[in-house]
Amino acid sequence: MAVAKGALLTTKVHLAVDGRDLLLAxxxxxxxxxxxxxxxxxxxxxxIASVMIRTCWRWAR
Incomplete structure (x- = not known):
């Protein structure tokens, strides 16, 4: 790999986190x-793992 004199090789880190700052990607x-x-x-x-959410279809009184 040829690199120009004085050139720096750099890397970028791209992150995705949730609302609790847990790493997703x-x-x-x-x-x-x-x-x-x-x-x-x-x-x-x-x-993201799918989660079954229990719902109640009755109206609150």
Whole structure:
């Protein structure tokens, strides 16, 4: 790999967290990638377990 004299190799860390600051996804990309193009990649990396929510269909009195 050729690198120009004085050039730095950089890495960007893209994270997705929930409301409790728990990590949902982490994607590492080269530093020369535009941040806005990574949104879909980060969202695709998020995996959320489905949870059955018990609901009550009766109206409150």
């Amino acid at each position: 982490l994607v590492l990309m080269p530093g020369n990638v535009i941040d806005s193009t990574m949104f879909q990649t980060v969202m695709d990396a998020v995996r």
